[in-house]
Amino acid sequence: MTAGFRDTRPSPAQPVTISDVAEAAGVSRQTVSNVLNAPDRVRAETRERVTKVIADLGYHPNHMARSLRASSPRMIGCRIQPLHAETVAAIQDRFLHALAEAGQECGHHLLLFAAADVAAEAEQCTALWRAGAVSGVVLYDITPDDPRPGRLTAAGVPFTAFGRTAVGTESYSWADVDNTAGTASAVDHLVAAGHRRIGFLGWPEGSSAGDARAHGWLTAVDRHGLLAASHRLDVRGDDTTTTGSRLMRELLDRPGPPTAVVAATDTFAVGALHAVRDQGLRPGRDVAVVGFDDSPAAAAMGLSSVRQPIKEVGRLVMAEVLRLTGRPPGADGEPPQEPLHRLLAPELVVRASSAPSQGSPPAGSDASPLCL
Amino acid sequence: MTAGFRDTRPSPAQPVTISDVAEAAGVSRQTVSNVLNAPDRVRAETRERVTKVIADLGYHPNHMARSLRASSPRMIGCRIQPLHAETVAAIQDRFLHALAEAGQECGHHLLLFAAADVAAEAEQCTALWRAGAVSGVVLYDITPDDPRPGRLTAAGVPFTAFGRTAVGTESYSWADVDNTAGTASAVDHLVAAGHRRIGFLGWPEGSSAGDARAHGWLTAVDRHGLLAASHRLDVRGDDTTTTGSRLMRELLDRPGPPTAVVAATDTFAVGALHAVRDQGLRPGRDVAVVGFDDSPAAAAMGLSSVRQPIKEVGRLVMAEVLRLTGRPPGADGEPPQEPLHRLLAPELVVRASSAPSQGSPPAGSDASPLCL
DNA sequence: AGCCTCCGTGTGAACGATAAAATCGAGGGT
DNA sequence: ACCCTCGATTTTATCGTTCACACGGAGGCT
Known part of the structure; x- marks a missing residue:
């Protein structure tokens, strides 16, 4: 039933306090406290003796007592x-x-x-x-x-x-990932690869990160003078692969379909990859896709993605x-x-879904082959 | 820069203690303590007065002090x-x-x-x-x-x-989900739907839950007398959609391919669904798939899945x-x-990926259409 | 009246740790 | 020999709360 009836000493029924250590070491409580909090105030010899007793007894300073005294709960x-x-x-x-x-x-x-x-x-x-x-x-x-x-x-x-x-x-104090810069860098990357019609998949307006990502896409597209070609390629929905798929199909069915899309999340992006392949197109070669979050799924599937630090x-x-x-x-x-x-600043991780022309990357490279 | 230079009183610089309350209410510390911890020991009149003062001053008992006294950190x-x-x-x-x-x-x-x-x-x-x-x-x-x-x-x-x-x-004390029963119920469900060759996708041996899920599949298949037809349809790999896809392709390429598979996770199952569709087969009609975990993705995609409580x-x-x-x-x-x-006991949630013959389910039913 | 009980409230101690101040002993300068 | 300094250690007080007990008054019983 239970392990043993009388434990040797590893688990003391009564927790060991600083007074126990002090008594065992033949010093006062405060000296033990000093050994722990201000070792330089204690003579080396005493310090060693106390340290040894602490280890022997398995003493751990009580967190609650310490917090109470310091009035800081840590x-x-x-x-x-x-x-x-x-x-x-x-x-x-x-x-x-x-x-x-x-x-x-x-x-x-x-x-x-x-x-x-x-x-x-x-x-x-x-x-x-x-x-x-x-x-x-x-x-x-x-x-x-x-x-x-x-x-x-x-x-x-x-x-x-x-x-x-x-x-x-x-x-107030805050830290945030530069979502705008994230999608913008994705656009820059795609433009550098020769793309001219770059779509966007994202949430409907109203979320902080989502709006910033959409904004990053929009301004970057504009900066490259591609606004006219791209501005109708902005579609929104909820964050599921299913929706990502549906939205991507819609984009591809349009008159001037995108040759690349930036997705607000990897989930959208994975859905988009499916849709691309459904149409008989090769993801990465015919249509590039870049996700956001660099989830494990992205790494596994060879999906380029913006990594949040x-x-x-x-x-x-x-x-x-x-x-x-x-x-x-x-x-x-x-x-x-x-x-x-x-x-x-987030970091764009380029993989096969947006850079198939890289040829066979060196082993261990992040640009692993696209296996969907 | 900052809100105001002298806060009115909402944020007391010094935290209010039980003694403050006692003094303000004209009673002793212990009476205040009793109002909070043993109200029946205090006269109703006193109780009300103290309660009011507590509310007025915004007194909250100090968690650390209470924990220290009770030697129970909660x-x-x-x-x-x-x-x-x-x-x-x-x-x-x-x-x-x-x-x-x-x-x-x-x-x-x-x-x-x-x-x-x-x-x-x-x-x-x-x-x-x-x-x-x-x-x-x-x-x-x-x-x-x-x-x-x-x-x-x-x-x-x-x-x-x-x-x-x-x-x-x-x-020692533990609670666990009956993983064995989970995959077994999935097999039962598939057998009831007429399937005879039922495969399994899972992790390699060595994980607690994984082994139990594999075991549940195996014993259930055996119980239905389908061991001979199914026992070679057991494939293993790491838990990614990519692997799920690859493993499913392998199964479908074999001589006596499965008409249904039980997956150890939704991740495997999602991969499997992709592979099924790749082969031109209809998930749910030609090949049934059941996942495990009932993740949001499963609900979104119409994937049947075993839900852990x-x-x-x-x-x-x-x-x-x-x-x-x-x-x-x-x-x-x-x-x-x-x-x-x-x-x-986990609960099998049946959706379109394993029960397309249900026809059009009533609105709001969990058996939503399979949209992959 | 005297004693016991009960109820509401106040007092002292303790939980375990540490900051600040007091103590003690050794040495150094004049 | 005296005072002073300095370093090592002990003593005292405190953090905010609650437990155990003491106290005083009201009421009932004999």
Whole structure:
């Protein structure tokens, strides 16, 4: 049934405290504390003795006690969203992982909570902060008219956002991927490959990232003087492969069909690839496709895609929220800290779906053959 | 730059404590505490007065202080994995959300951390528990020879797993989806539809869920007396649509090709659907396909799929780990608690990819038309 | 009247850790 | 011999909350 009746000593029934260590080492509590927090104040000999006892007893400083004393919980709050779409999900996963990893390096952990909607999320954030359970919070998936930044600012909760609203972005800290530059670089790449009619597949207007991606496509097409040829090749729908397929078929059926498309997500792009092949066209040779997000599926299928530096965003956002919580801005006369506004450049990963003419790439190259 | 220079009162620079409330209400700390934790011990009149002051001052009990006093952090630890495959990711998202939601109902939160591998994860779990940062931990994505349950048991860390190892399952608490029953029900469904040669697409041996799904297919096929016709139709590879496609093509090229396949994941299944259509066959009519996980993609594409009751698993796992942490098993003479072993039945969601003969289903039915 | 009980409230201690201040001993300068 | 400094360590106080107990007054019972 259970392992053994009397454990040797690996799992102490009573957790070992700093006093236990002090007693065992023949010093006072504070000396043990100094060994851990200010080793230079302790004589080398004593330090070694205490360190050994700490290891022997398996002592770990109590997180709650430390947080209480420092009145800093060393926790960053973050909501986990229910599964909306596949794309969001994939990003959420990677973002949360990046946050957790970045926080861990400075001894901070992630406190995850669920909330029904953004209003409930803002309330939760405020409550958690007031209760001293988190020193700050992270927001993501920001919509243009998102109420969260405003409410948290009003409540005085330190936070940093991945993404930004349409207005008021100067008053809070955020980091965002330059979606506009992402789709623009995709267009540049396609133009350089000789394409002149370049379509766009994306969400309907109303999302922050989506609108920026559409805008990047539009301005880049215009900049290359291809607006007249391309501006009718802008189609929108919800983010599924099915819709991507349908939209692409529509485009190909038009009088002046595109020779290349930029998709707002890999999901759209995968759907588009199917549609291309359905029409008996060769993806990458007859019609080029570039996706967005560089999902595992893109790598597997040889789909060119714009890679978001999610890990970097996570690091930045975590670093910023920690900076904000470092010294509360309410403190005496201190000048209020300048909020962070950072736009990170995404990176276009070229694969077979948009560069078949590359010939046989060297082994291990990212431009793997298109196998659909 | 910043909103205002002197906030009216919404964000108190100094957090309001229980003593502040006590002073403002003209009672002692303990009375305020009683109002919150044992209202029946306080006279109604006093209770109302204190409650009002609490609301006015916006008092929230300090989480850290409460945890320290109770020596129970009301936190459950859980690792977040880096993105392995798409399938894992989708499940991870939903599982973490289910956990967070279930925990919230009893005032518990999720502490997320990153770890390079299972060994590091076990170490982190132990450290977090020793440090009193979590009252217990949750494991998931368990492999047959997973070292985590053993190590955590040895360290005395309360935990519950989503999934189980090959041996020793009786000594720890777990909940799992009955993967075997899932693929078996898919086979039953296909047999009922008249299929006799039923293939299987899955991972190579070595994963817990994967082996169980393969086993379910095999035993069900055998039970229906179709082993001879089907046993050579078992193909394996990594979990990508590309591989799914390739494997399906292989199956269809064989002498006695399958008229239906059961896939270990929706990813395999989506790939299989592509291959079917490539051969000029009609998915659902000529060749039936059933996936696993009921991902959003499956719903969108009309792919029949076995749905895992993730939400229910999350609730169960959270409830169990809270039960385990309720009273430490090390306490005096108390009989050790019986660990939980629970197998949850998945549910087959039939859609067009395996039941085209259903004709036009009533509007809103799950058996939506197959649009690939 | 005297004693016990019960109810509402207040006081002291403790949870485990750490910042700040006090203490102690050794050495150095005059 | 005295004072001073300096480094190593201990003592004291504190973070915000809750448990265990003490206290005082009202009421009932003998």
